[in-house]
Amino acid sequence: MAELTPGLMLVHGNRAEQLREVLVAWLRHSPLDPLENEYLLVHSNGIAQWLRLALAERDQGCGIAAALDFLLPSRFMWQAYRAVLGAGAVPEQSPLDKDPLAWRLMRLLPTLAGQTGFEPVARFLADDAGVRKRHQLAYRLADLFDQYQVYRADWLDAWSRGRLVLPDALGREAEALSESQAWQARLWRALLDDLGADGGAPVG
Numbered sequence: 001m002a003e004l005t006p007g008l009m010l011v012h013g014n015r016a017e018q019l020r021e022v023l024v025a026w027l028r029h030s031p032l033d034p035l036e037n038e039y040l041l042v043h044s045n046g047i048a049q050w051l052r053l054a055l056a057e058r059d060q061g062c063g064i065a066a067a068l069d070f071l072l073p074s075r076f077m078w079q080a081y082r083a084v085l086g087a088g089a090v091p092e093q094s095p096l097d098k099d100p101l102a103w104r105l106m107r108l109l110p111t112l113a114g115q116t117g118f119e120p121v122a123r124f125l126a127d128d129a130g131v132r133k134r135h136q137l138a139y140r141l142a143d144l145f146d147q148y149q150v151y152r153a154d155w156l157d158a159w160s161r162g163r164l165v166l167p168d169a170l171g172r173e174a175e176a177l178s179e180s181q182a183w184q185a186r187l188w189r190a191l192l193d194d195l196g197a198d199g200g201a202p203v204g
Contacts, residue, residue, distance in 0.1 A: 035067075042071070072150075160188065
């Protein structure tokens, strides 16, 4: 493998197996020191698990998958904010990360379910004596909002300003949310209100 000039290298394709082969070749060619971690940016936890197993394969992988730190885009961006702005300006963990967000939703959902505009949530949480359904919904919504922060930050920005719309790719408010979907926008606004003015970082 030829030497590469240090800098940003973008490799794109529509076949994950081929991208994995490039990654394996790069890791074999330029391994880090034994106590250093490799940081890999992935778009979902499922892809992270698939990649970890693929890298551990003896024949087509590296034979071992250790010292690998898989980051979702939102977590990576938060760490970038902290690196640029300083640890004193940005807390170690975003309150909008998936896990703390899920627990916040666990607390908020029962109260919100009784309010106007959250009828779909109330219907789902009916007959939930063991809070299993609430836990399931909280983690599913936390995962959804985690993805929105990266891929649909324009939606969250509009919702944070109280606009029940879905901006299109050009930023135009091309579609109004139906009443059956508007609870997501109201829920995002309720989360921001619960966090307070300085509770979260900008999304996008």
